[in-house]
Amino acid sequence: MTARESFPRLLLAEWTKLRSVSRWAITLIGAAVLTIGLSYLAASGNKWDPRAQAEFVTGPLGKPVADNFYYVHQQITGDTTLTVRVASLTPAQNRRAVQMGSDQMTKVDDPSPFAQPAAGIMIKDGTTPGSSYASVMLTAAQGVRMQWDFDADRKGSASTGTRWLRLVRSGPTITGYESADGAQWQKIATATPKNLPSTVAVGFYVSSPSAFYTTRGGGSSSLGEHPTRADATFDNVLGSGATWHGDAVGKVVPTGKGGAPEGQFTEANGTFTVKGTGKVGPKQPDDDMVEAALIGVIAGLMALIAVGVLYATSEYHRGMIRTTFAATPRRGRVLAAKAIVLGTTSFLVGLVGAVGSFVLAIPILRKQGFTTPAFPRPSLMDGSVLRALLLTAAFMAGVTVVGLAIGVLLRHSAAAITITIVLVLGPLIVGMILPGTSPKWLMYTTLAGGMATQRAKPPTITLAEPWAMIGPWAGIGVVAAWAIVTLGLAWWQLRRRDA
Amino acid sequence: MTAPRPLRAVRAEWTKLRTLPSTGWLMLLAIAGTVGLGFAITGSLKYTHCDSPCTLDLTKLSLAGVRLGQVGIVVLAVLAVTAEYRTRTIQPTLVAVPRRFLVVLGKLGVLAVFGVATGVLAVAGSLTAGRTMLPGNGFTAAHGFPALSLADDLTRRAAIGTVIYVGLVTLLGAGLGLVLRDTAGALTAALALLYGSPVVAMFVSDPKWQHRIHRFSPMDAGLTIQSTRNLAAEHIGPWSGLGVLSLYATAAVIAGLIMFQLRDAH
Known part of the structure; x- marks a missing residue:
């Protein structure tokens, strides 16, 4: 055998x-x-x-998402182009959050590009949380990104300082560009958001995801959330020239005493100063x-x-x-x-x-x-x-x-x-x-x-x-x-x- | 032979268990496992890393090693019963002492003595380890942590309770051995019973069900007696927790006794 x-x-x-x-x-x-x-x-x-369900909304792809940010926007029908220079992005220091990072609590590091304080421009299907969008943004630590529908993310340059951003809508597609000087433009990506009606909200925004701290051991675990805030200035806003409206989109995390405000914007000589908090991106319960x-x-x-x-x-x-x-x-x-x-x-x-x-x-x-x-x-x-x-x-x-x-x-x-x-x-x-x-x-x-x-x-x-x-x-x-x-x-x- | 018959049965069981080489090793494993894990836990605690006010339950943490160490004594108890079936020693045993009740009682009594002795040594070792390590890590009387001492009522209760716990899991293992008569089955059942429920409690997110599982699982309920602080946060009272465990042990032993009386030994 x-x-x-x-x-x-x-x-x-x-x-x-x-x-x-x-x-x-x-x-x-x-x-x-x-x-x-x-x-x-x-x-x-x-x-x-x-009760925890209130923190989640359903995104255009049917997945749970977070859609909280401060949005300075106007309504535009048809094809459009928005160009903005992000002059500065400053994540606000949170003293309490620093204290929480002591011995017993572990900060939850989220390397996702969606978990960055960001200042950028966005075209969105209205201001209802969870609606379709496409955006290009300058992030605090991950350079320039283009994102859409809480799911897709494309990397632009690794630039951190001042940056020109542009979104061009043409029918169902939105193309994102960036530039160092407003003259030489580089394309980042072209997005096709799921729902893009003819009339959309167009504008610029600031978001800053909460910091999370966790303690575990002894058979249980707890998670603490501390809202953070970012401040940004935008200038050279080249859009349609209509009036800008400021809105805090979505349910903003209750801030408690001395916490971050929901957001606001002020304008002086064409320079917009925007304070914002929240996260735009996928959000799954653990x-x-x-x-x-x-x-x-x-x-x-x-x-x-x-x-x-x-x-x-x-x-x-x-x-x-x-x-x-x-x-x-x-x-x-x-x-x-x-x-x-x-x-x-x-x-x-x-x-x-x-x-x-x-x-x-x-x-x-x-x-x-x-x-x-x-x-x-x-x-x-x-x-x-x-x-x-x-x-x-x-x-x-x-x-x-x-x-x-x-x-x-x-x-x-x-x-x-x-x-x-x-x-x-x-x-x-x-x-x-x-x-x-x-x-x-x-x-x-x-x-x-x-x-x-x-x-x-x-x-x-x-x-x-x-x-x-x-x-x-x-x-x-x-x-x-x-x-x-x-x-x-x-x-x-x-x-x-x-x- | 001058000794009365029951005593002879006990002595026979004592000799059988004492002369097995595995008995000594398993007892040593139980004691070393308990003291070793307790040592590792108390050695890694630092007063400076503790929230203020620091509410660590040092007695409970020092004695936590028994969760691991109990494996040794459970294996010993299961083997003491099932090995007789595998090696067929059970037949000469029953020929020598035809009254089965005496055989089982002798075996359980001797096992309980071994269990309690193991428990005493393991608890003494764990508390000594805690007493030696903790003051060096900042848990001093000045910080509100007097040295662990049996003079303290709650610590004494925890120590005595842990010894009783070890005795009871020994009987639980022996009872399961009598019911299943099979080493693999009895051991799997005993370990799954002890360790399964805390793991299931980790999966379950409803606090009401977690509470129920902790209340009625033999290990969690039985070891509640180790708590000396924040007793209100426990799922069950200290003595009623041991009561739950003794219900499991009694049920296993009674089922074992009945089946031992009724079944053929082969």
Whole structure:
């Protein structure tokens, strides 16, 4: 028999072993049932505060956005061109915010170009929050940008000082330009906003996103928001010559005593001084509906770990391993076959569990306050949802294979199960208690990091759950590294030791 | 043989457990895990990094290591029961002492003694570690943090409660072992029961449900007794929290006793 023929046979043999032990087959089915069942039951324990919904509006693409800024505008019908020189942009210092950045609170850094204090010009479908727009702006730290519809962002020059900006509307398209002197113009990009009626608001604006501070640890987290303000001066305003109106667009964050005002503008000799606050861009709550729908994974995972470990150790209890090795003397191949069979099976069990949880829990979560505008309905076909579900199944499969490898290494069910479970759960419990961002390193080094696969949203440090601090690919990478290293050690030990 | 029969059964169980090499290692693991994590936590606290007014619960933080260390004693308890089934020692055991009730009670009694002894050593070590580390990090009497001492009523309650906690999780593990008779199953069930609920509570965002989960999960409720400050913020009273855990342990032990009486040993 050639080697090529025998490996599929080996896979078949290992599959038969896994399938025919009724206790394991029941546990495997039970793992999927546990996952779905716990997710379904726990979904009604999740609630999203409806008061927080007021901070979100739905953008033209159906996603939750922030649309708060101070807008000096006029109405223009048809094709138009607006040119403005931004003479200066000065983010106001916030003393209180500086104080908050002391020991206990961590400032949430947002590298997004939408999270910059900015002064620019904008063409927008009226002043209703969430309406379509295109803008070019000078940002405080990320140069000149062109953005539209809360989603698209194109980089212009890295200029920081004075800058000429221009928007040209031609039918459904808007083109943005910038210039150092008002004579030599460079094109940045051409935008086609989703809804652009013939009459639009045209003008210049100032925005300055709030600073966020977070404390976490001891099992909970809190987020503090401090409004900031930016001051800008505009001159050489070349538009239609009609009267300018100033409006604070959108719901401005309550400022409290001594906070930033909503914004204002003054004009003197063609120079406009504008104070503004707020953010124009995507705004997602950090809570993740997909993650909330997958609570049951942790329960299903426990059952899978038990099967994974026993799949290795039971061969030793019963002396079966000697028969196995007599039939296939190349031990590495046996280990590979076991890992492939177990990994595939547990991936499928995990996938059934994850998809089932998602399908059953999402409708309940929508009744519990996870609704628009903050939470658009997630669909199984969304890239991020699909990624979360597939990676969650891969996480479950990876941990199960680690259980198998540790089982081979230790040949002792109790020790192997305990170690694998503690590697997943221990860092979660400890990471929940540890303050600040310190649990990040636990997540990068232990199997607990794999929990990050359950999130469909980007990593954040503002939540109590420590796994939210790392990205899903980092999470699955950690699990894959553990699987490879433990399988390698198991292979080395298998060759070295007597069975 | 002069000793009365029940005592002989207890002595047999004592000998069995004492002479297993894993017993000593697992107890050492439980104690070292508890003291080690407590040491790491108290060593990393700094008075200067604390909000003012600083309301850290130093007793609770010093004893927090038991959350990790308990794994050792739970494994010990589960193995003490299930290993007899795997190695078939259970048959000679029952031939020697046909009254099954005595066998189980002897085993549970001996395990409880091991659990409590482990608890005493782990708590003593953790408090000593806290007492040594904390004053050096600025937690002095001058700042309103007298050295941890058993003379303090609340600290004493926390210490005694933690010892009882360790005893109860030992019985919980043994009870699950008797019900499931299978190392893998019992161990997975025990660890999932202890660690699963705090993780689920992290997922759940409704405060009402979080409160319920913390109230009725064996680890969170049982360890409420470690709190010495801001008791009103806890989800359950200190002794009723231990009560919840003892309900779990009692239920597991009673179920185990009944099944042990009814089932064949094989």
